[in-house]
Amino acid sequence: MSAPDRIHHIGVAVADLDESIRLYRNALGAELVHRAASETEGLEAALLRVGDGEIELMSAMREDSPIGKFVAKRGPGLHHVAYGVTDIEVALAAAREAGLELIDAEPRIGLHGRRIAFVHPKSMGGVLTEFVET
Numbered sequence: 001m002s003a004p005d006r007i008h009h010i011g012v013a014v015a016d017l018d019e020s021i022r023l024y025r026n027a028l029g030a031e032l033v034h035r036a037a038s039e040t041e042g043l044e045a046a047l048l049r050v051g052d053g054e055i056e057l058m059s060a061m062r063e064d065s066p067i068g069k070f071v072a073k074r075g076p077g078l079h080h081v082a083y084g085v086t087d088i089e090v091a092l093a094a095a096r097e098a099g100l101e102l103i104d105a106e107p108r109i110g111l112h113g114r115r116i117a118f119v120h121p122k123s124m125g126g127v128l129t130e131f132v133e134t
């Protein structure tokens with residue numbers, strides 16, 4: 001089965017990670033599950049659980065990083081939708097077959113230790129789309 005079985009998380013670009021974690025904790029009772037940084041991607045991220053769903057908050061470590069450029073261009077806000085898949089190789093093959101343009105031709109290890117891959121937003125009606133192997 002190659003179709004995603006659920007929405008895994010929603011990615012949100014933020015200006016200040018600590019402030020945003022506080023906001024999600026106070027406003028929604030979200031629980032901080034994991035926090036990590038990537039020097040190569042120039043971002044810091046926090047995964048928070050809200051009920052049985054998750055929100056991934058991301059802030060830029062550098063202005064010229066992808067998140068830095070995103071926030072400079074559009075401001076903080078919704079960044080991507082991530083779908084959970086059981087086998088990411090199968091999901092990528094199915095996406096390719098469906099004519100989607102992949103940003104990651106091969107899966108890579110995400111900040112939270114799972115295998116991930118991104119689909120270009122122009123293939124998905126303007127929505128940056130991520131697959132996460134669960």
Ligand code: CO
Binds near residue numbers: 010011056080082130
């Ligand atoms: Co994500």
